[in-house]
Amino acid sequence: VRARPAVVACAVAALALFPASAGTGAPAQERTTSDRPDDVSGPQVHVLYVIPRDGEDRGLDTSGTISRTVDSWQTWLRRQTGGRILRADTFRGALDVSFFRLAASDADVAARGQYVREQLEAELYAAGYTSAGKMYAVYYDGSSTWSCGGADPEPAVRGNFSALYLKGAPPGAPPCASNRLGLDPPGYLEFAMLHELVHSLGFVPRCAPHARGDYEAGHVSDSPFDLMWSGSEPWRTDRPDEMQLDVGRDDYYAHGRSGCPDLASSPYLVDAPEVPAPPAEPGRVEVVSFTTSRAATPGRVFRATLTLNQAVGRATCRATLNGRALRAATSVQSRSARCSWALPRSATGRLRGNVAATTSLGSASRSFSARVSRR
Ligand SMILES: [Zn+2]
Numbered sequence: 001v002r003a004r005p006a007v008v009a010c011a012v013a014a015l016a017l018f019p020a021s022a023g024t025g026a027p028a029q030e031r032t033t034s035d036r037p038d039d040v041s042g043p044q045v046h047v048l049y050v051i052p053r054d055g056e057d058r059g060l061d062t063s064g065t066i067s068r069t070v071d072s073w074q075t076w077l078r079r080q081t082g083g084r085i086l087r088a089d090t091f092r093g094a095l096d097v098s099f100f101r102l103a104a105s106d107a108d109v110a111a112r113g114q115y116v117r118e119q120l121e122a123e124l125y126a127a128g129y130t131s132a133g134k135m136y137a138v139y140y141d142g143s144s145t146w147s148c149g150g151a152d153p154e155p156a157v158r159g160n161f162s163a164l165y166l167k168g169a170p171p172g173a174p175p176c177a178s179n180r181l182g183l184d185p186p187g188y189l190e191f192a193m194l195h196e197l198v199h200s201l202g203f204v205p206r207c208a209p210h211a212r213g214d215y216e217a218g219h220v221s222d223s224p225f226d227l228m229w230s231g232s233e234p235w236r237t238d239r240p241d242e243m244q245l246d247v248g249r250d251d252y253y254a255h256g257r258s259g260c261p262d263l264a265s266s267p268y269l270v271d272a273p274e275v276p277a278p279p280a281e282p283g284r285v286e287v288v289s290f291t292t293s294r295a296a297t298p299g300r301v302f303r304a305t306l307t308l309n310q311a312v313g314r315a316t317c318r319a320t321l322n323g324r325a326l327r328a329a330t331s332v333q334s335r336s337a338r339c340s341w342a343l344p345r346s347a348t349g350r351l352r353g354n355v356a357a358t359t360s361l362g363s364a365s366r367s368f369s370a371r372v373s374r375r
Contacts, residue, residue, distance in 0.1 A: 029062050031099050035129065036091040043267045045197065046089040046134045047097045050120060050163075052106040052142040060181065061097040066139055068182035070095055073190040078272050079291055080245035081253075081264075082303055085272045086197065089134065100124060102142075106167075110143045117150035121161040135160045135200055135268065137193060139181075144168035148176035149192050151199030151218075162196035164189060185240040192237075195227055198252075201268060204228050207260035208251035223247040244294060285310055285362045288335070290355070296370040299345040306366050307336040310359035315339065319353030321372070326351075347372045 035046055047070060049061035060066050074085045089096045102109065102123050112119045120138055129136055144165035151162050166189075168176035179188040199218050204211050210222040212230060219230035226247045229235055237243060246253035246263075254264040263269065285308055292304040304317070317328035317339030329340045337357035351372055356365035 029064060029067065029094065029097070031062050032091075032096070033099050035089070035098055035131075036096050038096075039090045039093065040087065042087060042270075043133050043135075044087040044089045045137050045268065046129070046131070047095060048100055048124065048129070048136060048138045049097055050100045050102060050124070050138050050140045050142075052102050052104060052109055054105045055101075055142050057101075058141060060139060060141065061099050065182045066097050067095045068184065069139075069190055069193070070137075072182065072184040072186045073194040074272070075184065076186050076190070076240070076243070077194060077245065080294055081269070082293065083272055084269050086135075086268050087270045098129075100127065106142045109140075110145055114146045114150075116140070116142075116144045116146065116165055117152070117161060117163045120163050121152070124161065129161075135162065135197060137197060138163035139166060139193075140164065141166050144170070144176075146170060148173075148179075148189075149196050151196040160200050162193070162200045164193050164196070186237070186243075187240065188235075188237045190237075191227060191235075191240075191243060198228060198263065201263065201266055202261060203252045203263055205252070205261050208255075210251050220247075220251050222251070228252065249297075249300070283361060285359055285364050287364050287366065290366040290368075292368050292370070296343060296347075296351045296372045298343055298347040298372060298374055301340050301342050302351060302370070303338070303340045304353065304355050304366075304368055305336050305338045306355040306357050306364070308357055308359060308364055309335065310361055311335055312337050312357040312359055314358040316356040316358075316365075317341075317353070318356075319351060321347055321351050322349040326353075332357075343372065 047066060049066055051057055070088065078085050104119060104123065109116055109119050120140055124136065138161060140163050142165065147165065147170050148168045149164040152160050166176055166181065181189050183190060204218055204220050208220065210220040212219045212221050216230045220226050220228050221231060223229060224231065224233045224236045225242050225244055227243060227245050249255055252263050255262055288307040288309055290306050293302045296302050312332050312335055315330050315332050315337030317330045319326045319328060319341045326341045331338045337355055339355050349372055350369060352369045354365055354367040356363055
């Protein structure tokens, strides 16, 4: 991840990746060359698949690859935020991905150097992608000699466009295409798009305690596991389970300081819809998902949610900190048992717990163990 003079926002450089397989099973989708009617109103992210005039059409919009990559970073975000995601533009319930072929050739666009994103923005804006209530997330299937992506340094000026350059070849870094698109758990390209979108929302501001200055403005300096990190060490997207949205929660998300912008207050961030459960099978209770807070941090709330394929009647939440029981807040919401525990400020050691949910057909439970760390 690197930035340069003249752009406030960063340009993401490629990282070596650890091979992993992309998910499968996403249904084929119809191609559309427009932004179709929105399912919901309000600020939202509209996704585009863009190729240069002479570029190969790999059909990433119709194959489900783009839907998968968006689902993957949204799922990560949802876990980090305890249930919130960026509101996505959908059409009849599925991600609304528009296809666009540029008038410019791959070479024309790449010749813009650090301004590839600006070239995309100019053409898309002229084509009518101008909604003030939308951020545009562009998967550009073309090259760049500069980076693997870029964000909008001045989103209020003309549209709000973030982009990944899927065939970029940044100097001194692996080709962007060495990273698979559509990985779950998320890989480099999933984190990179979310990173660019968070930039385009105006983060990280200079008032953040770990904000970098000068050429790396917009980033934090405290950990290479942070979504918005930049620095000389590699960005640790190769360890997706350890990546975090604002390490320490003190710079840009839920930091609780007044007078400094907080991503938690962004109108683009909304409660994710409940995970749709599969139809109930008579006589069987199945676990649909079990999620917990990513980190157990002293002085913060740790959450665990168990979702079944049946309506939950009763939930039981238990947790111990170094063997001593902690008081739980317990709730039932449709097919989910939700538990939370406020960790004492002085908490250290290991948090162990269990969430049990009882339905009319039986019960299910899952347990967890997390090291309490101050990070
Ligand atoms: Zn950046």
